[in-house]
Amino acid sequence: MPDPALSAALKEAYASSPVDLVIYHTLEIWHPIFAVPIRVVCDRDALDARIEAGAARDAGAIVTFAAYAFDIVPPEQTATAVPGCTIEIDNVSREIGVQIDLAATQDTPTIVIYRQYLSDSLTVGPENLPPLEMTILTCTVSVFRIRATVGFPDLLNRKFPRMDYDLTTFPGLIP
Secondary structure (H helix, E strand, O other): OOOOOEOHHHHHHHHHOOOOOOEEEEEEEEOOOOOOOEEEEEOOOOEEEEOOOOOOOOOOOEEEEEEEOEEEOOOOOOOOOOOEEEEEEEOOOHHHHHHHHHHHOOOOOOEEEEEEEEOOOOOOOOOEOOOEEEEEEEEEEOOOEEEEEEEOOOOOOOOOOOOOOOOOOOHHHOO
16 A cells, blocks of 8 residues: 655655665654654764654754664554554664663653655655654663664544534534
8 A cells, every 4th residue: 555645756766766866764752851852864874854844843954863773664554453663773872772761761652753855855854744653662772772662642542533623613513
């Protein structure tokens, strides 16, 4: 099943695999206890790229993603299973491990945002709009690796429709 959140340029890059175009995979890990978000790119060098205009943090700004080796398997697009994936970040710094451990002791969930960038449009913004936003369900931190199972918020217990239809917002409902 095709992903409607991917840009046409990213779909073309996946389909044709041009040698002069690089697809960067990035993660932003956020918890309210953090002073700044943890931003990483799966590459040997740090990456400066623009965050989308509707982002909760640093909207529209060019930010730096630190270089780390990580593996992420995006969730399958299926109607039968609960979507989720596993993220492993290798050789994490002590500061990141301490932040993740501290966030795990809190009741507020830790958010992971997955963005994809093309090398020829880093200053434009991510190619997957909206970016994939997930919540860390379980996480283990060792000296050399963070392994997290991430999923989506509790969709079953959300009210539907999410909007309240009242007479002040929708005066046409008056009988």
